[in-house]
Amino acid sequence: MNNPLPQTGINRRRFLVNSARTASGVFFLAVGVGLYAKRSESLPAYAIRPPGVKDETDFLGSCIRCGLCVRDCPYDILKLATPGEEVATGTPWFEARKIPCEMCEDIPCVEACPTGALDKSLTNIDDARMGLAVLIDQENCLNYLGLRCDVCYRVCPLIEKAITLEPQHNRRSGKHTLFIPIVHSDACTGCGKCEHACVLDQAAIKVLPEHLAKGELGRHYRVGWKEKERLGRSLVTPDVEHQFNLPEGMQYDYEGQGLIQEQTPVTPFPENPLESLNRNAGETQ
Amino acid sequence: MKSPGLTVRESKGWLKANKWLLLRRISQISILLLFMAGPWFGLWIIKGNLVSSLTLDVLPLSDPYVVLQTFFTGQKVAGTALIGAGIVLLFYILFGGRVYCSWICPVNIVTDVANGLRRRLDIKGGAHITRKARYWILGMTFILATMTGTIAWELVNPVSMLHRGIIFGMGMGWVVIFAVFIFDLLVSRHGWCGHLCPVGAFYSLVGTQSFIRVNALDRDKCDDCMDCFAVCPEQQVISPALKGARKGIGPVITSGNCNNCGRCIDVCSKEVFHFGTRFAKEKNSKNINLRMTRNTEATS
Numbered sequence: 001m002n003n004p005l006p007q008t009g010i011n012r013r014r015f016l017v018n019s020a021r022t023a024s025g026v027f028f029l030a031v032g033v034g035l036y037a038k039r040s041e042s043l044p045a046y047a048i049r050p051p052g053v054k055d056e057t058d059f060l061g062s063c064i065r066c067g068l069c070v071r072d073c074p075y076d077i078l079k080l081a082t083p084g085e086e087v088a089t090g091t092p093w094f095e096a097r098k099i100p101c102e103m104c105e106d107i108p109c110v111e112a113c114p115t116g117a118l119d120k121s122l123t124n125i126d127d128a129r130m131g132l133a134v135l136i137d138q139e140n141c142l143n144y145l146g147l148r149c150d151v152c153y154r155v156c157p158l159i160e161k162a163i164t165l166e167p168q169h170n171r172r173s174g175k176h177t178l179f180i181p182i183v184h185s186d187a188c189t190g191c192g193k194c195e196h197a198c199v200l201d202q203a204a205i206k207v208l209p210e211h212l213a214k215g216e217l218g219r220h221y222r223v224g225w226k227e228k229e230r231l232g233r234s235l236v237t238p239d240v241e242h243q244f245n246l247p248e249g250m251q252y253d254y255e256g257q258g259l260i261q262e263q264t265p266v267t268p269f270p271e272n273p274l275e276s277l278n279r280n281a282g283e284t285q
Numbered sequence: 286m287k288s289p290g291l292t293v294r295e296s297k298g299w300l301k302a303n304k305w306l307l308l309r310r311i312s313q314i315s316i317l318l319l320f321m322a323g324p325w326f327g328l329w330i331i332k333g334n335l336v337s338s339l340t341l342d343v344l345p346l347s348d349p350y351v352v353l354q355t356f357f358t359g360q361k362v363a364g365t366a367l368i369g370a371g372i373v374l375l376f377y378i379l380f381g382g383r384v385y386c387s388w389i390c391p392v393n394i395v396t397d398v399a400n401g402l403r404r405r406l407d408i409k410g411g412a413h414i415t416r417k418a419r420y421w422i423l424g425m426t427f428i429l430a431t432m433t434g435t436i437a438w439e440l441v442n443p444v445s446m447l448h449r450g451i452i453f454g455m456g457m458g459w460v461v462i463f464a465v466f467i468f469d470l471l472v473s474r475h476g477w478c479g480h481l482c483p484v485g486a487f488y489s490l491v492g493t494q495s496f497i498r499v500n501a502l503d504r505d506k507c508d509d510c511m512d513c514f515a516v517c518p519e520q521q522v523i524s525p526a527l528k529g530a531r532k533g534i535g536p537v538i539t540s541g542n543c544n545n546c547g548r549c550i551d552v553c554s555k556e557v558f559h560f561g562t563r564f565a566k567e568k569n570s571k572n573i574n575l576r577m578t579r580n581t582e583a584t585s
Contacts, residue, residue: 026421037437060435061358064351066337082456089440114337114366
């Protein structure tokens with residue numbers, strides 16, 4: 001080759017071009033995989049993770065997709081997501097409407113996890129937070145319609161703690177009581193028994209990821225009566241009995257239907273109008 | 286085109302000419318069967334999959350590459366996976382990292398079939414990809430893990446996808462495996478395992494100092510039939526050991542990318558290749574001189 005450039009120059013250039021070419025090809029692949037990975041972090045609402053998962057992204061960073069939790073689940077509830085499903089490939093999940101978590105006391109799935117992706121510090125299954133049940137359809141729930149279905153309440157492993165029935169007046173019939181199922185987030189584990197058992201064609205109560213199911217008060221918010229209970233006194237200015245500036249002998253009380261006269265007022269006029277008309281009649285005569 | 290290994294088949298018989306290949310297939314399939322014995326027959330010898338498993342409820346084994354990816358996500362991974370990865374790492378440091386590829390990995394069967402078909406259909410050429418690409422991809426998987434906070438590569442990794450899929454259900458995973466198959470068949474020869482796969486790249490690094498190695502101790506018998514080059518999935522590793530006598534290069538194939546598959550041993554009718562340790566030496570130096578003259582003749 002009659003190349004005027006020194007050999008090393010050609011080699012360096014070739015090396016750099018070749019490296020850049022490979023790097024670009026790999027970058028092309030990385031963009032695809034990276035975007036797909038970000039997309040797969042959004043767990044669909046119907047998919048529930050096994051107990052001991054706190055944050056989805058953290059879980060996807062520590063779960064190595066071995067399936068040991070699936071194997072040790074005695075009720076074959078857990079399954080590994082396959083490519084093409086909406087759940088991140090290879091990760092364990094279950095669908096409450098199909099088969100809910102049985103809440104084993106020894107939590108074998110967490111026990112089996114070799115990486116700690118299912119948090120080993122979870123030792124009491126009642127502390128699990130797989131999701132939160134929400135009575136999402138109040139139009140079709142039989143209890144809202146005034147029937148005593150109560151199935152979600154009856155199947156709840158933490159009955160009277162995670163779900164309670166609150167009596168309410170049935171305004172439609174005017175004389176009956178509605179027993180409204182109320183889910184309490186401080187006890188609900190998200191096992192999905194209620195969603196599985198709901199007798200409707202489409203469950204009225206559904207387990208949702210906690211971030212979808214719960215609202216959150218503004219951080220500055222303090223619920224007055226709770227603070228009062230905690231402190232034993234009001235947080236703001238102490239309660240002062242309200243005073244109405246009313247004429248003497250008058251009182252205001254709503255239950256007593258508003259303004260009340262304490263006693264008959266002192267009036268210069270006699271009760272019989274004739275008396276006042278004839279008051280001075282005799283004197284002038 | 287002459288089928289590689291034809292000479293050896295005629296001289297030693299089919300069985301002997303495919304000894305290591307058969308042993309490899311037995312190894313790959315029986316490992317798969319061990320994993321399948323549980324779900325199929327309720328015989329729980331091994332639970333899990335190649336990424337992490339528990340044998341007889343005591344022995345944890347984990348893929349150090351996947352465990353390493355979890356480190357890059359920033360998660361504090363603790364538990365038996367670390368012990369399992371350590372055991373596996375020790376094994377491959379001893380026996381050659383890419384023993385995983387040729388003796389265990391189920392994708393190897395797919396790509397071997399693709400390559401066999403490629404040879405049979407006489408498909409030549411294809412896209413040029415550098416064999417270094419796998420190391421770039423290996424690095425990329427770690428960077429992606431850090432950037433996304435998830436072990437992103439395991440979403441698409443055909444190696445774990447196939448093994449997990451066979452045991453736990455493939456879903457659309459077959460599409461990915463089919464893509465690897467036609468890629469190797471039509472796009473690039475040994476394209477996946479030999480050029481792109483970061484799992485293999487990782488294990489090649491693990492095996493750089495491995496104890497068990499293929500050597501060409503009888504390299505002076507080589508008659509340049511090229512059969513070993515035709516079958517070797519990493520042909521670049523053969524030349525230094527086989528043809529390096531003049532340059533003073535030892536007869537042991539030291540590259541971490543040698544799969545220790547033993548296919549070169551199978552197809553060589555002159556019995557040039559053997560399994561041995563990385564410290565194997567030629568018996569006497571007289572052979573070297575002899576071979577030097579012969580090689581000079583051959584090249585001139």
